[in-house]
Amino acid sequence: MTFPYPRLLSFTIDIFRKIGCPDQDAHTAATALLSADLRGIDSHGVARLIGYVRLQEAGRANPRPDIRIIHQTPSTAVVDGDSGLGLVVAPFAMQLAIEKAEKVGTGWVSVQNSNHFGIAGYHALQAVKKDMIGIAMTNASALVAPTFSIERMLGTNPICVAVPAGEEPPFVADLATTTAANGKLEILQRKSEEAPLGWIQDKDGHPSTNPHELKTGGALLPLGGDRDHGSHKGYALGAIVDIFSAILSGANYGPWVPPFPAYVPMPTGMPGKGIGHFFGAMRIDAFRPADEFKFHMDKWIRRFRSATPAPGFEQVLIPGDPEREMEAERLANGIPLVPSVVDDLKGLAAKLGVEFPA
Amino acid sequence: MTFPYPRLLSFTIDIFRKIGCPDQDAHTAATALLSADLRGIDSHGVARLIGYVRLQEAGRANPRPDIRIIHQTPSTAVVDGDSGLGLVVAPFAMQLAIEKAEKVGTGWVSVQNSNHFGIAGYHALQAVKKDMIGIAMTNASALVAPTFSIERMLGTNPICVAVPAGEEPPFVADLATTTAANGKLEILQRKSEEAPLGWIQDKDGHPSTNPHELKTGGALLPLGGDRDHGSHKGYALGAIVDIFSAILSGANYGPWVPPFPAYVPMPTGMPGKGIGHFFGAMRIDAFRPADEFKFHMDKWIRRFRSATPAPGFEQVLIPGDPEREMEAERLANGIPLVPSVVDDLKGLAAKLGVEFPA
Numbered sequence: 045m046t047f048p049y050p051r052l053l054s055f056t057i058d059i060f061r062k063i064g065c066p067d068q069d070a071h072t073a074a075t076a077l078l079s080a081d082l083r084g085i086d087s088h089g090v091a092r093l094i095g096y097v098r099l100q101e102a103g104r105a106n107p108r109p110d111i112r113i114i115h116q117t118p119s120t121a122v123v124d125g126d127s128g129l130g131l132v133v134a135p136f137a138m139q140l141a142i143e144k145a146e147k148v149g150t151g152w153v154s155v156q157n158s159n160h161f162g163i164a165g166y167h168a169l170q171a172v173k174k175d176m177i178g179i180a181m182t183n184a185s186a187l188v189a190p191t192f193s194i195e196r197m198l199g200t201n202p203i204c205v206a207v208p209a210g211e212e213p214p215f216v217a218d219l220a221t222t223t224a225a226n227g228k229l230e231i232l233q234r235k236s237e238e239a240p241l242g243w244i245q246d247k248d249g250h251p252s253t254n255p256h257e258l259k260t261g262g263a264l265l266p267l268g269g270d271r272d273h274g275s276h277k278g279y280a281l282g283a284i285v286d287i288f289s290a291i292l293s294g295a296n297y298g299p300w301v302p303p304f305p306a307y308v309p310m311p312t313g314m315p316g317k318g319i320g321h322f323f324g325a326m327r328i329d330a331f332r333p334a335d336e337f338k339f340h341m342d343k344w345i346r347r348f349r350s351a352t353p354a355p356g357f358e359q360v361l362i363p364g365d366p367e368r369e370m371e372a373e374r375l376a377n378g379i380p381l382v383p384s385v386v387d388d389l390k391g392l393a394a395k396l397g398v399e400f401p402a
Numbered sequence: 403m404t405f406p407y408p409r410l411l412s413f414t415i416d417i418f419r420k421i422g423c424p425d426q427d428a429h430t431a432a433t434a435l436l437s438a439d440l441r442g443i444d445s446h447g448v449a450r451l452i453g454y455v456r457l458q459e460a461g462r463a464n465p466r467p468d469i470r471i472i473h474q475t476p477s478t479a480v481v482d483g484d485s486g487l488g489l490v491v492a493p494f495a496m497q498l499a500i501e502k503a504e505k506v507g508t509g510w511v512s513v514q515n516s517n518h519f520g521i522a523g524y525h526a527l528q529a530v531k532k533d534m535i536g537i538a539m540t541n542a543s544a545l546v547a548p549t550f551s552i553e554r555m556l557g558t559n560p561i562c563v564a565v566p567a568g569e570e571p572p573f574v575a576d577l578a579t580t581t582a583a584n585g586k587l588e589i590l591q592r593k594s595e596e597a598p599l600g601w602i603q604d605k606d607g608h609p610s611t612n613p614h615e616l617k618t619g620g621a622l623l624p625l626g627g628d629r630d631h632g633s634h635k636g637y638a639l640g641a642i643v644d645i646f647s648a649i650l651s652g653a654n655y656g657p658w659v660p661p662f663p664a665y666v667p668m669p670t671g672m673p674g675k676g677i678g679h680f681f682g683a684m685r686i687d688a689f690r691p692a693d694e695f696k697f698h699m700d701k702w703i704r705r706f707r708s709a710t711p712a713p714g715f716e717q718v719l720i721p722g723d724p725e726r727e728m729e730a731e732r733l734a735n736g737i738p739l740v741p742s743v744v745d746d747l748k749g750l751a752a753k754l755g756v757e758f759p760a
Contacts, residue, residue: 115689117507118477118507119506119508119688120688122689148476148477149476149478150478152507189709189712190709190718191718191719192712192715192718192719194712195710197718205638205642207645207649217638217641217642219632219634219639221635222632223626240631242631243631248712267626267632267636268626268632272598272600273581273598273600273601274577274581276719277578277579280563280721281639283721284563286702287573287699287702291695291699292684292689292690293689294690294694297698297702298702298705298706299705315698315701316698326478326510326650327478328650330475331473331480331512331651332473332650332651332652336652337650340649340655341645341649344644344645344655348555351548352551352553353550353551353552354552354607355606355607357551358550359550360548360549360550361550363634363637363638363641
């Protein structure tokens with residue numbers, strides 16, 4: 045079933061209002077959440093709305109947070125999200141990074157005491173609108189085993205870097221630091237298909253193709269898959285995200301990051317507050333005139349697009365191409381939702397007394 | 403054959419002096435270069451000294467550069483390296499990033515018109531000495547085919563992030579954005595061994611295990627290896643390094659980055675100047691008190707070291723562990739050099755009239 049974006053947005057705003065979010069926050073959260081559906085990252089969009097509602101019901105997400113700057117310098121800040129929805133806390137922190145960049149060239153904000161923020165790409169792209177490079181990352185609950193281990197120690201810890209261009213669309217690299225994001229496993233589970241080797245290992249550390257492996261103690265693998273193929277690099281990248289997001293801010297890290305599903309018990313001995321994010325904004329003209337930068341960024345993009353394709357492929361893609369095309373298509377033709385998600389949304393609508401679709 | 407570090411350092415300083423570097427620059431360049439040998443990245447150390455000399459002889463490296471800041475804001479700068487050795491230009495730029503971080507919390511410096519800078523780790527670690535997180539990256543001549551292509555468009559474009567800890571040694575992730583760095587192929591070539599699948603492809607884009615493949619039009623593969631295993635992420639990371647190092651600064655990018663071997667012709671239609679680097683320094687106490695940060699960084703490191711190992715492995719490593727252990731060992735027992743490198747150095751010594759070893 046397919047739903048027009050405006051109706052799904054309006055519905056999502058209604059739900060966030062019903063759980064106690066102020067109007068402006070409900071709009072902010074819904075826009076951030078649905079950007080995932082528009083960009084084709086279905087696992088992180090409205091399918092998770094029920095998860096956010098459950099976090100609020102369990103007292104793990106605060107619908108009326110007092111988001112505060114607890115430390116700052118001209119180019120940095122640490123923000124306390126007061127257990128708010130990451131979908132609201134992250135836009136606040138990204139906006140702060142942008143304001144600092146306007147004044148001193150760059151802005152860098154680490155966030156504690158937050159929750160899941162949707163897709164990193166949405167936040168990084170806010171900087172692109174201001175002729176800045178945008179950077180967004182977040183830690184997440186542990187599903188990934190570091191190289192040489194069978195223990196889940198890191199989340200899929202995504203990094204997004206978004207770069208403005210001139211006539212060409214922006215470059216948007218938005219990547220989990222694992223071989224494959226968890227959402228890809230969910231797709232295989234639904235289709236009863238096997239995963240390629242290099243995505244997951246079983247509880248004993250053996251390579252596995254079973255997409256259900258995480259339910260029995262298995263783990264996702266860092267980008268690279270195994271040591272011979274550079275998994276120590278994926279592990280290092282996930283670790284950098286964890287350190288920037290949580291050790292700089294005072295959030296939880298490693299195996300102590302709180303889980304998204306409200307029914308999963310919280311880790312014991314948590315060393316920080318909530319989950320952590322990290323945002324950066326770099327003003328292009330803090331380095332060189334924006335028109336010069338954009339001229340060369342266009343040239344970069346066009347040269348890469350025209351690189352000789354391998355047999356069987358049409359052309360080299362620029363990071364962000366597939367998501368941008370998906371966004372255009374879904375804005376025009378609506379957002380498809382699988383039946384189980386539609387059922388969840390209908391259930392939410394009935395329970396909270398709103399119309400679905402709006 | 404094994405050589406004590408001080409004698410190899412003294413010899414390398416002599417060589418840089420002989421090609422026209424001022425005393426201070428010769429010392430800076432030699433220290434940066436030999437940090438690779440100390441840390442076990444033999445491909446990037448004194449084995450390349452003859453390559454740097456050839457760049458100077460070919461007029462591609464300026465031994466007495468006028469390194470200048472051509473644009474700046476409180477937290478950013480662009481540096482023109484005046485075709486100097488990257489081994490001299492990079493320390494200047496990293497120092498500038500550190501000074502900006504001292505004043506406004508963070509400093510970010512993009513560099514044009516430089517040459518190869520040795521290992522990224524050496525430069526990033528300069529910030530760690532000042533209780534800052536250090537970041538260093540550089541582009542390099544094209545050896546890597548983006549996902550879906552057979553054309554070499556990117557260098558191995560390394561990223562280093564170095565983070566201070568308290569009682570524990572620093573976290574130092576220093577990684578090429580390819581499955582395997584080119585130096586690893588050189589080792590296999592010397593041993594006449596095959597490479598694992600996922601490191602390289604042949605000129606037609608087929609997977610290959612032949613470590614000589616690059617000589618006949620093949621390419622290194624981005625971290626991930628192929629699309630199913632996330633090579634689009636490695637490609638995106640290499641692209642980010644290229645953009646930060648060269649599009650922000652005005653250096654050459656993509657297939658136009660000048661090659662290190664002086665006998666390889668320069669690309670035609672070059673859009674910028676020299677090769678590009680990017681450096682960052684973030685003062686820890688621009689985010690939170692350094693002692694708090696270090697307490698949690700120590701806890702992070704200890705928790706990851708104690709993660710349950712997979713069968714057959716002793717323990718999880720922290721990024722930087724192998725290089726630090728190698729450095730201690732080689733400072734104590736000397737730096738081993740293969741015969742072909744010793745021959746090169748003897749040849750240099752004879753030609754330039756210095757003693758080898760010093």
